[in-house]
Amino acid sequence: MNTWRQKPVTLIIADSGPLISLACADELRLLQSFGRPVVIADVVRRECTRKVGAPGEERLAQWFETTGGNQFNELRTPLLPVFDDALKQVESGEDPLATTGLGDAAISWILKNLQRLRTPDGRSLALGSNEVAMVLTEDGSYGDGPVLMQRRAHVLSTRQWLKTLERLGVIPSYQAIFDEIRSGGRLVPKYMADRPAELAKGVRSDWKDGTEAAVREWAEGSESEPGDGEDGSGGGASGGPGSRRK
Amino acid sequence: MLRADLQRASPHDILQAWQDGEIGYREAMRLTACDNLFELYQACRSSGVEIRSDLTAAEMRAVDAVVSDLTSPPPTP
Numbered sequence: 001m002n003t004w005r006q007k008p009v010t011l012i013i014a015d016s017g018p019l020i021s022l023a024c025a026d027e028l029r030l031l032q033s034f035g036r037p038v039v040i041a042d043v044v045r046r047e048c049t050r051k052v053g054a055p056g057e058e059r060l061a062q063w064f065e066t067t068g069g070n071q072f073n074e075l076r077t078p079l080l081p082v083f084d085d086a087l088k089q090v091e092s093g094e095d096p097l098a099t100t101g102l103g104d105a106a107i108s109w110i111l112k113n114l115q116r117l118r119t120p121d122g123r124s125l126a127l128g129s130n131e132v133a134m135v136l137t138e139d140g141s142y143g144d145g146p147v148l149m150q151r152r153a154h155v156l157s158t159r160q161w162l163k164t165l166e167r168l169g170v171i172p173s174y175q176a177i178f179d180e181i182r183s184g185g186r187l188v189p190k191y192m193a194d195r196p197a198e199l200a201k202g203v204r205s206d207w208k209d210g211t212e213a214a215v216r217e218w219a220e221g222s223e224s225e226p227g228d229g230e231d232g233s234g235g236g237a238s239g240g241p242g243s244r245r246k
Numbered sequence: 247m248l249r250a251d252l253q254r255a256s257p258h259d260i261l262q263a264w265q266d267g268e269i270g271y272r273e274a275m276r277l278t279a280c281d282n283l284f285e286l287y288q289a290c291r292s293s294g295v296e297i298r299s300d301l302t303a304a305e306m307r308a309v310d311a312v313v314s315d316l317t318s319p320p321p322t323p
Contacts, residue, residue, distance in 0.1 A: 143292065144291075144292050155292075157292070160257040160278065160279075160289070163277075163279040164256065167253050167254065167277065190288075192278065192280060192289035192292060192293075193257075193293050194256055194261075195292060195293045195294040196258055207256075
């Protein structure tokens, strides 16, 4: 039985995999269901939009420039110049794999520097010394590897996240979203993880409280759903968050 | 754990409930969208849920009952 004390995570760090998957299903606005700030590393943003025509690329590029701007914060890391150099090597054919792992490296840098996070325009997003960040990823070797070394990092996989959203009534069908992602040309890895950060004996991180609060807020709130913006996007495969409001 | 609580539980808590013997593997699979036992064990490993190797008290009682039945002398005709 769960007897530990739960400490809410403060910040969600989205990896490129979940962003591409959500874009394929036109469900990027589900990120709002965390009910807490979502950040994206500068390298991850660049990674998601570097290949014109790749699954989800067009939708993500548009989201980053328009609606998404209100739904996430970009974080500056020292790895962006490294990524840009690597990209040149890829494009010239010198090293087709030069950019591999740089998105993960950028997230690792963020996890190591939670107390001095900044946006590209210099705004501070620093976390307090006892706050916890959560990485949303579908890369098992990264989630079970480098992230495991970070004491103040919770890991959640796309699959476990979306299944929980289905159980909480935020989306009607987990399977419908995965079918949509597949028809968009992407296969989501089978990675299944919800690993809390173990902060002290008997204290573990939790992310679900924010989602439950967001669900309550939508249920009590206005008729317009969160994320209904000017981009004209519908609710995607799921009908969107709040579509099953009680 | 109550059924309503399970429906709202985090994946980590569901896996923990399964390993604590509070729910069966089929229920755990349904709630976490794991397709088979192997995936369920993998999910535990990736979620920091300790995988127990001992039987729960209920499983022990079931084993005792089966063993007792199998080892008892056959009924005399």
